[in-house]
Structure formats: C-alpha cells, structure tokens
Amino acid sequence: ASDWTVNSVNIQGAGDQEVFGNGFEVTARGVSASGQQRNFFPLNVNFDSYNLDRFDYARGPNAILFGNGTFGGTSNVVTKRALTDRAFGSIRTSYGSWDNRRVALDYNRPLTDKIAVRANLLWQESQGWRDHDLERKKAITLAGTWQIARHTELLVEGEVGRIERNNPPTFLADQFTGWD
Numbered sequence: 001a002s003d004w005t006v007n008s009v010n011i012q013g014a015g016d017q018e019v020f021g022n023g024f025e026v027t028a029r030g031v032s033a034s035g036q037q038r039n040f041f042p043l044n045v046n047f048d049s050y051n052l053d054r055f056d057y058a059r060g061p062n063a064i065l066f067g068n069g070t071f072g073g074t075s076n077v078v079t080k081r082a083l084t085d086r087a088f089g090s091i092r093t094s095y096g097s098w099d100n101r102r103v104a105l106d107y108n109r110p111l112t113d114k115i116a117v118r119a120n121l122l123w124q125e126s127q128g129w130r131d132h133d134l135e136r137k138k139a140i141t142l143a144g145t146w147q148i149a150r151h152t153e154l155l156v157e158g159e160v161g162r163i164e165r166n167n168p169p170t171f172l173a174d175q176f177t178g179w180d
Contacts, residue, residue: 100126
C-alpha cells in the first residue's frame with residue numbers, strides 16, 4: 001500500500017531492519033518516515049493483511065502527534081476490533097496461479113451489549129514460478145472489547161502465526177530496460 005499512496009516511497013534492503021524480518025523503509029515527502037506501526041505502536045514484522053481494518057498515512061510534522069512519527073510522516077495499520085453492536089461473519093477464499101490457495105475467516109460476536117469478541121483466521125499455501133519456491137501461512141487473531149463506560153473501552157488483542165517460506169534466488173537481471 002505504501003508504494004501506491006501519495007508522496008510515499010519504499011526503499012528495499014534498509015539495513016538493520018532486515019534482521020527483524022522487514023526489508024524496507026518507508027519515506028514520506030522525501031524524508032525517512034518512522035518504522036511501520038500497528039495500532040500506533042512500532043512493529044517490525046509485516047505478517048499479513050487478513051486481520052487489518054485500514055491503513056493510515058500521516059504526512060508532515062503533525063505525524064508526531066499520532067504516534068512515533070517523524071517530521072516526514074508515518075505509516076500505520078489498524079487491526080480489526082471486536083464490535084459490540086452487531087454479529088457478523090465472512091469467509092474469503094481464493095485460488096490463483098502457481099497453486100496459490102487462501103482462506104480467511106472473520107467472525108464477530110457480541111456477548112452482551114458491552115462485551116464482544118472477534119476472531120480472524122488465515123490459512124494460505126502457494127507455490128512460486130521458480131522451482132522450490134513456496135510459502136505457507138497459518139495465523140489466528142483474537143480481539144475483545146469491553147465498553148466500561150460511555151467513552152471508555154478496554155481493547156485486548158492477541159495474534160499467533162507461523163510462516164514457512166522458501167525464496168530461491170533468481171539471477172534474471174535486465175540492465176538495459178526499466179523492468180528491474
């Protein structure tokens with residue numbers, strides 16, 4: 001999403017961030033932005049979007065007001081939270097090229113008018129276009145909401161997941177055209 005938002009660029013292979021599983025840095029308005037954030041807390045893992053509600057991009061000095069921002073801006077993802085006003089559920093399935101199979105489940109259930117729980121589950125397996133290229137993901141996120149008073153809520157969230165990935169190197173490099 002950062003590649004397609006206004007005034008934002010991803011820089012691949014951003015030094016020490018690769019140690020923590022995140023190999024890029026986002027710049028906003030030409031200035032290095034703070035690292036990725038999740039619910040306005042720093043997070044160095046880019047797992048998946050199955051449990052995300054929205055992407056936020058704050059630009060300029062006011063980004064400092066909305067978390068751990070810099071004067072260039074900040075990028076943030078907001079996870080799905082449990083809603084007390086209605087029950088719903090959805091299942092999304094997809095099948096694509098190179099045996100890409102994915103199932104995502106989203107289920108929200110109010111227990112009372114002030115307490116709700118929400119579960120998001122993910123299962124994905126895919127092969128790549130290269131030999132021995134594969135990715136397997138399994139994850140679950142549980143979220144809870146307790147509306148203590150009219151303007152006071154307690155939100156609780158936990159996520160556990162596993163990624164198995166084999167990305168064999170490719171040595172296709174076109175040094176003449178702009179494809180690379």
